[in-house]
Each structure stands twice: as structure tokens, then as C-alpha cells.
Amino acid sequence: MNTDLPPEPTRDTELWRGPGWVRRAGLVTMPAQTWNSIRLVPLVRDEPIEGLRLDRRVYDEPSIVDVGDRTHYLSYIPHAFVARWEGDGDGTTASYGTRLLARDDKGIAPAGLPIRVRRRMARRLAGDRLRFLPLHLAVEGYLALHFGGPQIAWDEWSRRALASGLSPREESAYLGASVAGLADALRLFEIHPGQCGVLVYVADALASAFVVPHPDDYRALHPTLVEDLFGELVYQYGRLWLPVPDLAEPIDATAVGSLPDLRAEAERRIRGWADFHDELMAEEVFDRPGRSELVQRMRDVRLYRFLPSFTPGRPNHIGEEIIVGAGDGQRLAYLKTFRLSETQIRRGHLLTRLAAHDWRLADTAAALGVGEAALALRLQRAGFGYLLRQDVLDHYRASARRRRPSRR
Amino acid sequence: MTETIADLVACEDVLTFVNAAITGTGQREFHHDAAEQRFSLGFLHEYMRENYRELYAATLALDVNDHNAALIVRGLLATARDAGEAQRRLEGRLIARRLETLPPQRVYRLFRALRRDGVNNRRTRAIIRDWLLARPDLAFDAVKYRSALKDAVRHAHLDTRALVPDAPQHVQDEIGRLFYSATGPPFITPIFETWRQAHYAQEAVYKLPFTVAEGFAAAHGIPRKRFLERAEKNMTRLERLRLQGHAGQKKTTIDIDLATVPLTRLATYVLSLPLDERSRRRAELTGALRAAARRAAGPDAGRWGRVAAVLDDSFSTVGSAEKRRRPLAVALGGHFLLEALAGEYRPFWTSGRADALLLYPFGPTPLGTRVLDALDTSPDRLVIISDGFDNAPPGLAAEVLRVWRTRLDPGRRVSITHLNPVYDATDFDVRRLAPTVPTAGVRDAEDLLTLVELARFAEGRVGLPELRVHLDSRVARFLTPPEPRRPGNAAEPPNTTTAASEEAGETENAGGEQIAKTEAQ
Numbered sequence: 001m002n003t004d005l006p007p008e009p010t011r012d013t014e015l016w017r018g019p020g021w022v023r024r025a026g027l028v029t030m031p032a033q034t035w036n037s038i039r040l041v042p043l044v045r046d047e048p049i050e051g052l053r054l055d056r057r058v059y060d061e062p063s064i065v066d067v068g069d070r071t072h073y074l075s076y077i078p079h080a081f082v083a084r085w086e087g088d089g090d091g092t093t094a095s096y097g098t099r100l101l102a103r104d105d106k107g108i109a110p111a112g113l114p115i116r117v118r119r120r121m122a123r124r125l126a127g128d129r130l131r132f133l134p135l136h137l138a139v140e141g142y143l144a145l146h147f148g149g150p151q152i153a154w155d156e157w158s159r160r161a162l163a164s165g166l167s168p169r170e171e172s173a174y175l176g177a178s179v180a181g182l183a184d185a186l187r188l189f190e191i192h193p194g195q196c197g198v199l200v201y202v203a204d205a206l207a208s209a210f211v212v213p214h215p216d217d218y219r220a221l222h223p224t225l226v227e228d229l230f231g232e233l234v235y236q237y238g239r240l241w242l243p244v245p246d247l248a249e250p251i252d253a254t255a256v257g258s259l260p261d262l263r264a265e266a267e268r269r270i271r272g273w274a275d276f277h278d279e280l281m282a283e284e285v286f287d288r289p290g291r292s293e294l295v296q297r298m299r300d301v302r303l304y305r306f307l308p309s310f311t312p313g314r315p316n317h318i319g320e321e322i323i324v325g326a327g328d329g330q331r332l333a334y335l336k337t338f339r340l341s342e343t344q345i346r347r348g349h350l351l352t353r354l355a356a357h358d359w360r361l362a363d364t365a366a367a368l369g370v371g372e373a374a375l376a377l378r379l380q381r382a383g384f385g386y387l388l389r390q391d392v393l394d395h396y397r398a399s400a401r402r403r404r405p406s407r408r
Numbered sequence: 409m410t411e412t413i414a415d416l417v418a419c420e421d422v423l424t425f426v427n428a429a430i431t432g433t434g435q436r437e438f439h440h441d442a443a444e445q446r447f448s449l450g451f452l453h454e455y456m457r458e459n460y461r462e463l464y465a466a467t468l469a470l471d472v473n474d475h476n477a478a479l480i481v482r483g484l485l486a487t488a489r490d491a492g493e494a495q496r497r498l499e500g501r502l503i504a505r506r507l508e509t510l511p512p513q514r515v516y517r518l519f520r521a522l523r524r525d526g527v528n529n530r531r532t533r534a535i536i537r538d539w540l541l542a543r544p545d546l547a548f549d550a551v552k553y554r555s556a557l558k559d560a561v562r563h564a565h566l567d568t569r570a571l572v573p574d575a576p577q578h579v580q581d582e583i584g585r586l587f588y589s590a591t592g593p594p595f596i597t598p599i600f601e602t603w604r605q606a607h608y609a610q611e612a613v614y615k616l617p618f619t620v621a622e623g624f625a626a627a628h629g630i631p632r633k634r635f636l637e638r639a640e641k642n643m644t645r646l647e648r649l650r651l652q653g654h655a656g657q658k659k660t661t662i663d664i665d666l667a668t669v670p671l672t673r674l675a676t677y678v679l680s681l682p683l684d685e686r687s688r689r690r691a692e693l694t695g696a697l698r699a700a701a702r703r704a705a706g707p708d709a710g711r712w713g714r715v716a717a718v719l720d721d722s723f724s725t726v727g728s729a730e731k732r733r734r735p736l737a738v739a740l741g742g743h744f745l746l747e748a749l750a751g752e753y754r755p756f757w758t759s760g761r762a763d764a765l766l767l768y769p770f771g772p773t774p775l776g777t778r779v780l781d782a783l784d785t786s787p788d789r790l791v792i793i794s795d796g797f798d799n800a801p802p803g804l805a806a807e808v809l810r811v812w813r814t815r816l817d818p819g820r821r822v823s824i825t826h827l828n829p830v831y832d833a834t835d836f837d838v839r840r841l842a843p844t845v846p847t848a849g850v851r852d853a854e855d856l857l858t859l860v861e862l863a864r865f866a867e868g869r870v871g872l873p874e875l876r877v878h879l880d881s882r883v884a885r886f887l888t889p890p891e892p893r894r895p896g897n898a899a900e901p902p903n904t905t906t907a908a909s910e911e912a913g914e915t916e917n918a919g920g921e922q923i924a925k926t927e928a929q
Contacts, residue, residue: 031801033772042772188439190723190772190799193759251807256815263780266808270801 020278021286025211025332029274029282030192032201037242038185039204041277043197049213049333052301052324054220142171142307142318142340146351149387150359156376157359161387166351171344173229179207180238183226191222197335199282200225203237204244206315209285211335213324232341248273284315285337300326301333308340310348316340347382373399415872422463422875424837425456426862427849429472429480431838432831436728438735439797440833448833449476457483461491466879468502469886471858473851477506478518485535486527500531501887507539512549515539516556523563536564540571547572547579550586551603552617558587618642636662649673653680666696671704671745672852675737678765686765694765701744704854708749715750716787719743720794721757722773736769738829739793741853746791749857756782758794773797775841776804783812789823791860793850795830796839809842825863827856 022029027043034040149165150157176182179202189198196218197211207230212218249272251265289309296303302323308316319337323330340348357363365375376388376396385393434446453476456464468480481503488496507515519536522528540560543549549557561568568584578596585592586600595601605612606624613624618639625635636651640662643651648664666674678686678693686693702709725736743764747753755764756778759771775798782790798805809824827850828838840847846863850856862878 030772031799031804033799034802188724192772192800193770246802248801248803251811253811253815256811259780259783259816262808262811262816265811266776266780266804269804269807273801 020283021332022278022282025335027197027211027332029277030195031248031270031273032277033185033189034244034246035185035188036181037203037238037240037244038181039201039244040185040189041199041201041282042189042192042195043199043211044192044194045196045213045215046194048194048196048215049324049331052213052322052333054212054214054217142338142344142348146355150354152358152360154360156361156388156392158387158389166384166387173231173338174235176226176228176230179230179235180241182230182238186222186226189222191219198222198225201244201281202230202234203240203242204281205233205237205339206281206284206317207231207234207237207339209282209317209319209335209337211332213322213333229338231339231344234339247276285317285319285335287311287314287316295320300324303334307348308345310345310352312342312345312349314345316345316348343382347384350379350382350384372396412871418460418463419872419875421456422460422467425452425464426467426470426472427828427838427847428452428831428836429467429470429476429849430851430855430859431473431829431849432833433473433475433731435730437731437830437833438724438727438795439830442730444833445831448836449479449831452836453479453483457487462495463876463879465495465499465502466883468506469879469883471851471855474510474514477510478514478521481506482518482521482525482527485522485529485532486525488529488531496531500535502883503535504538505887507535508542512543513553513556516553516560519560519563520556523559528563533564533566536560537566537571540566541573547575547583547597547599548617550583551599552620554587561587614638614642616642618644618647645669646673649677652677666692667699669696669700670852671697671700671854672737672741674700675740675744675853676733679733679737679740679767683766683768690765697740697744698748701741701748704745705748705857708857710749710751712746712749712751713788714752714754714786715746715789715791716754716756716782716785717743717746718756718775718778718782718790718792718794719758720773720775721759721761721767721769722771723769724773724795724797726769733769735795735829736767738827738850738853740764740767742791742793742827742850742856745853745856750789754782754785754787772800774800774804776801776806776808779805779808783822787822790825791856792824792826792841792845794826794828794841796826796828796832796841796847798841806842809845813842813844825860827859827863 022043026047027045030042030044032039032041146166149161153162176186182200182202194215196213196215197209198218199206200208200210208225208228210221210225212221248269251262251269256262256265286306287308290307292304292306294302295305303320304323305318305320307318310316317337317339319335321332321336322334324333325331353364353368354361357367361372361375365372368375370378373396376393377400379385379388380393428449429452432445432449434442434449436442437445440448453464456467464480465484468477472480484491484499484503488499491499507518510518522532522536540546540557546557560566561571568587569580572580572583576597582595582597582600586595586603590604590607595604599616602612602615603620606616606621610628610630613621613628613630616624621635621639621642625632625639636654640648643662645664645668648662649669651662652664666677669677674697678697681689681693719739719742721736721739725733725739727734727736743755746755755762757764757767758773758775758778761767761770773794775792775794777800779790779792792805813820824845826841826845826847828840828847829850830838831849832839838847838849848859848863850859
């Protein structure tokens with residue numbers, strides 16, 4: 001495969017330094033490729049991060065992919081990656097939680113979740129093909145949000161809430177394959193040389209950001225995007241079937257007097273798109289008031305999971321990232337995000353507010369500027385009715401009913 | 409005034425249809441699946457037939473591909489009552505002439521389609537009869553295309569004896585019996601008898617035409633490797649080419665003389681080889697491609713002056729499972745043809761690679777940047793071969809070409825042509841880059857010469873009267889009795905009998921269809 005690779009792309013990297021996490025991560029935004037309502041924005045690295053690579057065992061055919069000298073780098077396995085680990089018998093295993101690994105020696109398999117191979121899945125996994133389970137470390141992080149329930153046993157909370165917290169906590173999401181048009185868009189996507197990431201927009205709403213350290217990793221993982229998780233909003237936007245327009249501005253013909261002018265204008269147009277995208281479209285991924293939690297650390301490689309501030313009405317992304325290096329040399333090596341749907345944001349919002357006020361209903365209601373009864377009913381509508389004692393909830397319901405006729 | 413607008417629309421419609429009929433094959437493409445393609449093509453055919461029947465029939469004389477030629481014939485015969493007397497006569501001549509140039513398996517398939525449609529008017533029956541009468545060796549057809557011939561004979565109520573008037577008595581007697589049973593007394597006609605024996609004896613299988621033998625081999629359970637080795641002598645040229653890769657997997661070799669293969673097919677074959685083999689056989693393959701290009705260029709070789717080409721080798725040129733690497737093969741063929749035509753030639757592949765022999769579909773399509781690179785060399789002609797999905801960045805090529813035409817080159821000093829090998833089902837046309845640049849559909853790189861001529865109509869500077877004159881002259885040339893057939897066929901190996909120029913698959917297999925289509929143009 002290496003006989004006639006195209007020449008290295010030449011880019012004046014200094015020109016691309018600018019605001020936004022995309023450029024801080026050493027990534028360059030390339031022109032988007034669109035298919036109906038899906039817009040895929042490729043991210044290209046000037047130099048791949050050599051110190052961290054996708055675990056050698058998750059490659060389909062290790063022989064054709066140059067994974068470099070195995071002794072010198074750490075490797076990672078994305079969460080829920082299904083593979084047949086060596087020394088693991090015949091069982092197929094999904095890695096549980098994104099993991100950093102020091103060496104990829106035989107025999108050391110990451111903590112895994114054995115998968116009972118049903119017939120259908122077995123067929124899809126034929127020939128040791130790999131795939132993602134539709135699961136996500138970040139989603140786990142979101143699900144585990146204040147999972148313990150109330151820390152102080154205020155009167156209002158039910159016995160169940162105090163005893164077992166929010167358990168069982170569940171959220172629903174859609175498989176990438178069921179987002180209309182996404183499978184086609186990914187199939188038709190032309191991967192750039194040096195591409196290390198992609199931003200998926202559905203009807204121009206950022207659905208997911210995905211970054212890996214090395215182009216070979218990206219090639220290996222690109223087909224798994226269709227097995228990814230997407231929120232309800234993304235699913236609904238997919239159904240809209242609105243072809244998204246090209247966002248670059250036309251070339252001003254009056255400014256062109258010669259062929260070099262035309263080339264300059266064309267380059268300006270490309271850079272204009274990248275600036276526009278990085279500043280306006282991609283910036284919402286990281287919500288700085290949100291929380292970030294260190295999950296694992298190995299030498300100078302750190303794995304974080306982050307949660308947004310849960311502001312209703314704004315895009316909120318949960319995700320996980322791997323940062324390589326220290327100090328000024330910090331670089332984003334791996335990123336995967338999930339866009340929460342509006343109801344999920346509201347749930348997160350309620351839980352964080354409650355936790356911020358020590359699970360005191362009255363204080364929280366006052367902070368939100370609503371009555372206690374209204375907050376209780378909001379909790380119920382958000383699916384947390386079981387946290388409140390039945391008689392307390394009934395009382396609030398009755399008071400809400402009483403108030404309604406009087407308003408008429 | 410209204411008439412000129414109607415003329416303009418007619419002119420546009422005809423060109424749209426011609427582009428579609430040259431490129432569209434109803435097969436899956438990279439962006440659209442087979443159902444979309446067929447649906448879209450079906451609409452175009454019906455639209456043309458209802459609105460511009462004369463022009464629709466006249467397109468049979470153009471280089472429309474075999475799939476669409478068959479569709480046109482089928483449509484014209486099914487709606488014969490809509491045409492006047494003179495028009496019907498002209499259509500009959502056009503159809504008969506076109507059927508002569510179609511590969512026989514396609515014609516048989518067309519007859520079967522007419523049978524399914526219930527089209528059985530007197531003219532249809534006469535056309536079937538005349539075509540069968542003109543077959544050089546109907547006894548061979550009766551074995552190779554047995555069930556299709558049987559259907560045609562039944563549908564047109566033909567007397568099998570009358571179809572082979574000049575054949576020996578025993579052929580006349582036995583051809584009817586062949587259709588109904590393999591049992592019974594031995595045949596006298598050798599090929600019929602071989603066919604009968606092949607039901608029982610493996611040895612007889614190898615004397616049959618390759619496709620028929622394949623079926624018997626499967627029935628007898630002959631291992632593929634042994635079968636390929638022994639059946640090699642019965643293969644047609646295209647069967648040889650098609651089975652090269654297959655033979656490689658089975659560790660056998662099938663001889664092929666690359667010097668006789670047409671340019672685009674050769675390019676498809678080269679692209680199907682692994683990169684290592686291509687670089688090992690570099691001299692041989694490059695030589696064959698150059699020779700094929702020189703043959704296609706003919707007397708125009710070296711006369712085009714300074715030529716620059718922007719050629720698409722992005723990932724989308726991988727085509728589909730049915731048309732594997734077709735767009736890339738057309739670009740590669742175009743590359744060698746332009747090299748032969750040009751005095752001074754500069755190619756620009758979209759991926760930036762320079763070694764044409766080691767191409768594979770890769771990366772995005774930065775057409776705009778490459779067009780700028782090409783214009784930098786100040787060529788006399790710029791030819792763009794691409795599927796028109798310009799995505800890095802999208803629409804830059806259109807912008808560059810627009811500004812180039814309006815600001816930098818309003819006098820059209822540089823002639824720019826876009827050739828598109830892919831039919832875009834949603835647009836009912838090949839995808840265009842810019843309104844100021846003519847776009848023409850291209851099926852085989854060899855047609856590049858005539859297409860660049862035809863593309864001038866698409867620029868909108870030549871109107872319907874000129875187009876009609878052009879079509880009439882093409883029709884007149886098409887209908888004059890053919891000269892000895894094109895030079896490619898003269899070089900047939902003698903042992904391949906009548907099926908020499910045919911593609912193997914009379915069977916309805918979609919994979920072989922693509923190869924068949926390119927052959928008879």
C-alpha cells in the first residue's frame with residue numbers, strides 16, 4: 001500500500017493557528033462533505049501523535065497497517081470495542097471503559113465484558129471483524145451522575161431513593177444506522193490524507209465529535225461510526241431530510257485580475273470556511289463551566305470524561321478525551337462526544353441543581369425561581385417521580401390541581 | 409420568440425438524454441443504487457419518447473450504450489402506433505441497423521423483454537425474423553443461446569427450418585428438436601451432438617462454447633482449476649480478459665494478447681491488478697496502454713497542441729460492485745489517449761499522484777485547486793474527467809471556472825471540456841461543474857474525440873437546427889451499409905467462431921453486463 005502514497009499535504013500551519021479547540025489540538029479543519037442533511041467535517045493532523053496508538057489487537061489486519069515500533073508507545077482501546085482478544089478463548093469481548101495500556105503484549109487483555117454471541121451478531125463478526133457496541137463511557141458518566149441519590153435524608157425523599165439512589169437509571173439513544181442518511185454519508189465520505197477526526201453534523205446540529213491520534217487509527221475506526229450512539233434530537237433532525245447548503249462564500253469576481261489572484265481568493269475561501277467552522281460551529285463541544293473528571297493516568301497520557309453544565313436550551317455534549325503531554329505541549333489525542341437530547345439535558349439540569357443545594361427541595365425551588373410544588377411536578381415529568389415519597393408527591397399534585405381552577 | 413425557447417428546451421432535453429444514454433446503465437453507482445438509476449433512466453426514456461419521438465429514434469445513431477439502445481428499441485416497438493408511416497419506416501431501418509451492432513446476448517435479451525411486454529406486432533416479428541436470418545451461424549446460437557433463441561422463435565411464430573435456409577438438411581431438421589430435448593437419437597449436426605453428449609460425458613464439455621461449458625462443468629462437478637485449464641481454448645477474447653483475475657486466484661494462467669484489447673477495457677484490467685504486479689509488469693502494461701491509445705487517437709495523434717487534463721482518482725472513482733473502478737478506468741484511458749493526442753501534455757490527478765500506472769481510488773476531490781494548477785500551465789485545451797462531486801472544498805471548481813470565464817478568459821482562448829463517466833440519477837443528467845463549461849457523458853475513453861465535438865452543443869452556443877443537422881448527418885452515416893467491420897475485429901483469433909466479439913454471458917448476470925456494454929459501439 002505504501003508504494004505510491006500521495007505527496008504530503010503542504011499547509012502553512014502558522015496560518016491555521018487561531019482560536020478554538022480544534023486548532024489548539026493541532027488539527028486543521030478541511031472542507032465539509034455533505035450528503036442530504038448530514039455534513040461531515042474532516043479534521044486533519046499535521047503530525048500524527050506517535051506516542052499513543054489504537055491497540056494493535058483491534059486492527060483487522062495488522063500486517064497491512066504500519067503500527068510502528070510497539071515498544072515505545074502506549075495504546076488505547078475505545079470503550080465498547082468488540083474484538084476477539086488473544087488468549088481469551090473463543091469468546092468475543094467488548095472492552096469495558098476506554099483504557100490506556102502500557103504494552104500490548106499477548107495475554108494482557110483489557111477488562112472486558114463478554115458478549116454472548118447471538119447468531120445475528122456472530123454473522124456480522126465473521127472473520128474477526130470489529131465493531132462498536134452501542135455504548136459509551138461518557139454515557140456511563142452521564143448515567144452515573146449523582147447516582148447515589150440524596151445524601152441527606154430530607155423528609156420528601158422516598159425510602160427507595162435513600163436506599164438505592166437513582167437505580168435503575170436508564171436513558172435511550174439511537175444507533176447511528178437508524179439516523180436517516182448517516183450510513184450513506186459515511187459510506188460516501190472520502191477520507192482525507194492525514195485525517196484524524198470528523199465532526200458529524202445532522203441538519204447542521206453538531207451530533208458528535210470524534211478525534212484519534214493517528215490517521216491509520218481513523219481509517220480503522222471510520223466504519224464503526226455507524227454503530228455509534230446518537231441522541232434523540234439527532235435522530236429527529238435526520239428525519240427532516242433537509243439537504244444542507246454549502247456554507248462557503250462565493251469568490252468575488254471583481255477582486256480577481258489574474259490567475260494568482262484567483263488562487264489567492266480560492267485559498268481565502270477555504271480558510272474562511274475553516275475559521276467560520278472552528279469559531280461558530282465546533283466551539284460548543286466543550287462547555288467550560290462543565291465538569292471534567294480524570295479517569296486514568298499513565299505516564300503523561302491522561303484519560304478524562306467530561307460533563308456539560310446542563311443548560312437547557314443550549315447544545316450540551318458529554319464525552320471522553322485523552323490528553324497527551326504536559327504543560328504547553330499538551331495535545332488532544334482522542335475525543336468522542338455524544339450530544340444529549342433536550343429531555344436528557346433537563347434531567348441532568350435538575351439533578352445538578354438538586355445536588356448543588358444538598359437535595360433540599362425548598363432551596364432548589366427558590367434557586368430556580370419556582371414553587372416547591374412546581375419543582376416536584378417537574379421532577380415527576382422528568383421521570384424522577386419515584387424519588388419523592390408518594391404522599392408528598394400526591395400533596396403537591398393536589399395543590400397544583402386546586403390552583404388550576406382558581407386561575408380560570 | 410416562443411419557438412426559440414421551445415427549441416432551446418428541446419436542444420437541452422436531447423443533450424441531457426444523450427448524456428444519460430451514454431453513461432447510464434441501470435447499474436449501481438458509487439452514489440446511487442441500481443433501483444434509483446433504473447427509475448431515473450426509465451423516466452428519461454419515456455419523456456423523450458413522448459415528446460421528441462424523431463430525435464429519440466435518431467439517438468440510436470449516436471454512441472449511446474447498449475443498455476440504452478435496447479431500451480430505445482423496446483420503447484419504439486412497444487409504441488409503434490404513435491408514429492406516422494414515414495417515421496415508422498425510418499425507425500425500422502434504425503432499429504435493424506442498431507441490432508446488427510449490438511452483441512447477440514443483448515439482442516436475445518431484448519427479444520425476451522419484448523415477449524414479456526407482450527409486444528408482438530407485425531413489425532416486431534419481422535425485425536426478429538430478419539435479425540435471426542442474418543445471424544452467420546444460427547446452429548451455434550441454438551446451442552449458446554438456446555433458451556433465448558427458443559423464446560424468440562416461439563414469440564415471433566417462426567419456422568425454424570426457414571431460419572436456416574442455406575444450412576445443410578440435417579441442421580434444418582434438427583434445430584427445432586434441439587429446443588425440446590437432449591434425449592432421443594443422436595444428432596447429425598456436430599455441435600448439436602456435442603451438446604447432447606455433454607449431458608453425459610465430461611469430455612464433450614470442453615468442445616462447447618465457454619459459457620455453455622461452464623454450466624455443464626458445474627453439473628458434472630468438474631473442479632474449477634481443471635476446467636479453466638482445459639476450456640481456455642474456447643474462450644472469447646473478452647472472456648479471457650474477464651477471467652484473468654479469477655485464473656490468478658486458481659493458480660492457472662490464461663493467455664491474453666493485450667495488443668488487441670480496447671483502451672478502456674485495458675485500463676479496467678490494469679486497475680484490477682495488484683500494485684506489485686503492476687510495477688513488475690510496468691513496461692508491458694504501459695506499452696499496451698500507449699498502443700491502445702494510439703489506435704484510438706488515429707490520425708488526430710499529436711494534433712491537439714498543449715493539453716492539460718484534470719483527472720479524478722478520488723475515492724468515489726471506486727464505482728460500485730457492479731461497475732468496479734469504472735470512473736477511474738475511464739480517467740486512466742483518457743490520460744493515455746490525451747497523451748497520444750497532445751503535442752504537449754500535463755496531467756493533474758486530484759490526489760496529486762504522478763504515476764498513472766499505480767493509481768487506486770484514494771482521498772477527496774479537490775477539483776478546484778487542480779483546475780487552477782492546470783490553468784497555470786496555460787494550455788490550449790483543458791479536459792476534466794470527473795464524476796463532478798467536487799468536495800474539497802465543495803463548489804470551488806464551479807467558482808474557479810466561473811471567474812475564469814467571466815474575468816480572465818472571456819474570449820474562450822482555452823477550450824475547457826468536462827467529461828463525466830457517471831450518470832447522476834437525481835439530476836437526470838451527468839453532474840455538471842459550471843454552466844459555462846460544457847459537460848458530456850463519457851462511457852469509453854475512446855469516444856473522447858467525438859464527445860469533445862458533441863460537447864460544443866452543450867455550451868448553448870449552437871441551437872436546435874444545428875443539432876438536427878448534426879443528428880441527420882450521423883443518422884445518414886449510420887444507415888449507409890457498413891464497411892468491413894472495425895479494425896479491432898479483424899484481429900480475432902480464428903478459433904472463436906461467430907462468438908468472437910461477444911461477451912460471454914448470455915446469462916442475465918449483472919457483473920458481466922458492464923463488459924458487454926462497452927464492446928459493441
